[in-house]
Each structure stands twice: as C-alpha cells, then as structure tokens.
Amino acid sequence: MITILSYTMIVCFMYLIMSKRLSPLVALIVVPIAFACVAGHAGELGPMMFDGLKMLAPTGIMLTFAILYFCMMTDAGLFNPLIEAVLRMVKGDPLKIVLGTAVLGICVGLDGDGATTYIITTAALLPLYRRTGIRPQVMATVLLLTIGVMNILPWAGPFSRAASAMHVDITELFVEMLPIMLAGLAWVLVAATVLGRQERKRLGVAQIDLHQLLAELEQSKLTGWRFGFSALLTVALIALMMLNIMPLPILFMVAFGLGLLINYPTLQAQKEVIDKYAGSVLSVTLLIFAAGIFVGVMSGTGMVKAVSDSLVQIIPQSTGHYMSVFTAFISMPFTYILTNDAFYFGILPILAETAAHYGIDGKEMAIAGLIGQPVHLLSPLVASTYLLCGLLNVDYGDNQRASIGWSIGTCLVMFVAAVVFGSITVFA
Template structure:
C-alpha cells in the first residue's frame, strides 16, 4: 500500500506540473502534505518537512550566491574583453565566427543562466551572421550546445536538483564530472568546426571590416544588454583574478561551495559597487532569477522530507527492484544516462530529478550502485534537455534569432544527443560511472 501511495503521489505531482495545473513551487509543498495525510502520517509531517528543508539548505545557499556572483560579474563587464577579442579575431571568416560563438557562449554560460547566455551571445554575433548571410540555426544551435554542457555546473539547475534529491555534496556528484564536461565542450567545439567549415565552403571568407565597424563595436553590442553605468572596466583584472581564485578553490574542494560563493560575492560587491544604493540595485537586478531557482529547491525539501520520512521511497524502490531483471542491475548508471536525455526532454527537470531519480537511486543500491553514480549519470542528458520546448530561455532565443523551434530541433537533435553519448563514453572510460 505504501508503494502504491508513493507512485500515486509521484504521478499526481508530475501531472499537476506538466499540465500546468500547479506551479512546481506549490506542487512541491502541497502534494506531499496531502498524500502524507492520506497515509496517516499526520503527527510526523512537521519534523519530516523540517528535516527535508535542512538537508537542501546548503545547496540552496550555494545556488543563491552563485547566481548573484556571476550576475555581478556580467554587470561589471568581466566578459567584455573576451567579446571584443573574439569579434576582432573572427572578422569575415565563417569558420572562425562559428567557433567564436561556441567559445563565447561557453564562457558566459558559466553563470548557469540560459537567458543571459543567449542574450549576450546573440547580441554579439547576430549582426555578423546576418551580414554574411550565415545560417541562423547555427548561431542558436551552437549557443544551445554550449549551454547544454555548462548547465551541468552545481548552480546550473540539474546538478543542484540531483544533489538535493539524493542528499549528495558537490564533491560527490559534480567534481568527478569536470573532466567529462571537458570532453563535452571539446565535442561542441568539434561540431562548431564542422558547421563553420560548411559555411566557409558555402560563403567563402569575406572582408567585412568596414561593415563590421559600421554595425557596432563590441562595447556597443554589449550596451544592448546592460546599462553602461554598471560597467567597471578598471576593475577587470580584479574581477578576473577573483573569479579564477574562486574556480581554483572550487576544484580543490577544501571549503564548502556555499561559503566560497558567499565570501566571493561579498568581496566582488564591495569592490565593484562600494555605494550601498548601487549594491542594492545590483542585488535586485538578479533577485528574481535567484529566488525563482532557490525557492523551488527549498520547497522540494518538503517533498523529499515526506518521501523519506514516510518511507514511501523505500517501498517504491523495493517494488522497482522486483521489476528490474537482475541482469540489468549493474548497468543502471548507463541506462539512467541514456534515458535521462529523452525523459528530461519530455518532462521538466523538477519532475525528473525530484520525482523519478530518487526512486531509481534507491533501487540501484540493491545492486551495489551508489546514489552518486546514479546522480552523475542522470545529468549527462542535459544537452538534449536544453532543446526541450519546456524551457523558457529557449523560446527567448528563438525570438531573438528569428527562427522556428521545430526547425532548430530538427537541425540540432542528433548533435545534442551526440554530446550526451560522448560524455557517457568519457564517464565510463574515466570511471565516473561504472558498467
């Protein structure tokens, strides 16, 4: 009965958010409470919910300050010299332009926000693509491929949800995936090279320096996104050094991530915007994005707490173990990695990582497969998820570039799935997931 109650709760939760009857924020809090009451767990619900919220608190704090930090770096103009350099180097060569698009989108996507990544990348390169009559599907596609890999960072969404739902730390889930992401980025550069070669063959190399100067300088292009008053060009080296130190400390993993981002954000805010009113404006400009993500993670703590506290997840896992053939048990990491691509394409990350993943991870333990392995495998499908029509930022990109979503999906799907396959192979070779 407990297993049936759990599966019914998951099905109800997924139906409500996928049919847009409830927002994920509301569904995460109310659905498990209702089913907890139906199951007769009235007295224990409070402590269960509190335990769940406490478990996800470190991840929530890390995401909050990571979003604020990278948003602040974009405001201050950390990426402006990179944009200027790329635009100077690519000139009229379609091959260089496409590869430059990939490099810029990878760097800007470090903040984990698709909207910001697409806005900056398109603003910088759209005039060049139009001037050379290059295929605009390539501009949007390369930006999405880059975002698909960079979205695997702990503050990017999928990893944060996987860590929260499975009770993992970033050192357990994310750090082993860093070299795997490296292979994914190399694949994106390779695909960009293929696209660029095709465009160079079709169009040739054009001398458009005069036209390029007429279109806009790099700084003028960036002004289309941010107000120049926010820029801090004199502090570019400080911001670069601070970000580099932050990333090094992140990889060394000797300080909790949430503390790293809290301290780094405080230092960046004080140095770049010593005036209190300016600080408040910068925080406010990114507050909506941060609150939208963090509130869902915290609300999911209630969902996780009730699933664990009532032992619904244990009962569902036992049912799943009884169904899965023993011969497939050891192969669950690879199976999860492959299935995560289509599943996160047709359902939201919230539904997959909080509804489906915990059950699979619990079942995998019966076959000696750790939750960390299942968690790592589950985010390898993000390159395909990123081109899902369920993602709001993707629709913004379509409007900015002026193309149809279905055309982009037809153009990009095999390359996006190729990114997932390359990363699965890399993960197996490097021992990040086992078989």
C-alpha cells in the first residue's frame, strides 16, 4: 500500500505543478501532507516535517548567503571583465549567446556546484538575453544540461557517494568517467546550438549597442585594492568549497560578511544591498524549506524505503547479465524520485551485489549509477533548480517540460559513450 502511495504521490505532485494547478511552494507542502494522512500517519506529521526541515536547513542557509554574496559581487562589478569578454565575443547573435552560455556554464561549473554556476552565469548573460529577446527558458535548459554533467566531477556530491558506496578508488573512477563526461558536454554544445538556431530564426541577429553596454558596466566596476581583495576572496571561497575545508553555509556567511564590509563600508549601503536582493532570496529559500516537508514526509512514512524495496523485488533474475545497463537506465527515474543518498547508499549496493555474481565490478556499477545525474537535477528534491528558476523568473513546471527531453538525451549520449569506451558491458 505504501509503495503505491509513494509512486502516486510523485505522479500527483508533478501533474499539479506541470499543469499549473498548484504552485511548487504549495504543492511541496500540501501534497505530502495529504498522502501522509491517507497512509495513516497524520499523528506523526509534526516530527516528520521538522526532521525534513532540519535536513534541508543547511542548504537553505547556504543558498541564502550564496545568492547575497554573488549578487553583491556582481553589483560591485567583480565579474565585469568576464561579462565584457563575453559581450565582445557574442555581440547580438542569439546562436553565439546561447553557445556562450554553455561554454561559460562549463567554465564556472568546474567547482561542481550548481548554485554558484547559476548565479554567476545569469548575472553575466541575463541582461544580454533581455536586450536580444532570447527566452530565459533557453538559458535555464542549457545551464541544467551543463551542470548535469559537471555535477559528476570528483569533488561534487554524486561522484563521492557512488565511489564510497562501491568502494572504488576515486582517481580510477574519474579517469574512467572523463571521456563519458566529455561526450556529455559535447551533447550540451549540440543542444545549445539547436536552441540557439531556433532563437536566431525567431529573432534574427539583434543590433546591440556594445559601447553603451560596456559603458554601463564601467560605471559599476571595482577599482584598485577592492577589486583585488574581492577577486582573492572569491577564489579562496571556491577553493575552500572544492577542498571541503568548512561547511558551505559557514563559508558563504563569512565570505558575505567580509565582502559586504569591504565593498560597502557604510551601514546604509549594506542595508540597501540586502534589501535589494531580499525578494530573490526569499523566493528561493521558501521553496527549499517547503521541500524539507516533502523530504521529511517521504522519509518518515517509509516511502523512500518502500520505493527502494519495490525496485529490488521487481528485478527479474534474468537481468543479471545486463545489470550495469539496467542500472544506468533506472538511475534516471530513481535519482529523480529519490535523494542521491537513498539511491547510492540504499539501492546501488544491492544492485551491485547481484551484478558481482555475473562478473560486473563495483567501478562499472558506479559509472552506471552516475549516468542518470542529468535527470536528477530536475528532481523536486534538488534545491539549486529552484534557485535557477527564481533567478530567471521561469515557471518551475514549464522548466520541467522544456528541459526533461534534453536531459534524457544527455544521459543516453553518456550511456552510449560508456558502452563504446568499454566502461559498461552490455552483456556480462
């Protein structure tokens, strides 16, 4: 019964937000509560939801200060040299702008973090999208595809989870994953080209007053020692994130405090910066905490375990020879439904145990499990996707519909590359 309710709840949630019957904020709160009551857990809802909130509270805090930090640095002009270089390169051609979005997303995404990539890239290119009339949804789709691949870097969460669960060496796994990721990035550039051509056909090549744009950037440009300090602070922040020296919420809180003090030394200027972005911060953090209720109910009612158990039970013995292929394909829907922890530590080891009887090693299963990450980013459990939709003012349900096909395409390209390079065996 709980298994049926689990799947029904996910389908109901996605239908309500994609059909715009409910906003994501309301659906994340109301839908899990309704299904928990149907499952007979009405009396336990309080502790369940509070546990979910505690689970996502660090993410909410991190995104709050990450948005404030990068928006502050953008306002102060730290990224103006990067924006100027992009403007000179792409000018008013929608195809070049969309391709530039993909390239910039790949470069910034080297830190493996979706939130920082979204904030920096949108700050650099959103004004250009608005001036040329390119739909913000195009940027959202391209950035989701980009991070879907860059999120598999060794210092990102999914990779370390898969390596730990399968007890494989991180360096060996990364060497094996690298050509697969490059194939995925090639697909991202193809997708950006297709989307860019569609926008060029719709809009034509716009005449952009480049001198005016550059003059506007010059007005908000950091100079002297403040630019050097802000650049060093940002580099140090990203380096510490990658080295995992300190929890991310603390890093962003400290960095924001230092950056605000140096670039906006007066009390009034600091207040204006915070007030300016309070709406953007609130629109994202509300969704994060609402997602905490969704996560708490799924975990507390046993829905996560029910979904995991149902998967194991429906796997026929005859699929043993194809276990890595099977894992690659189910990693798409199941990393969408479940958290990465639930999939990599709950389901993948069970699949790997079966696969071992057919000579399929842990490294191959780890690779298969990572194939579905581009689809995982569209999951309602992924906080950074709410951030992206908020920054671009894109409807969450519309984003799901527009991006899901391209994300599945990334997974399929990576799977084919894994088979071609011998990382996944079709028949063991």
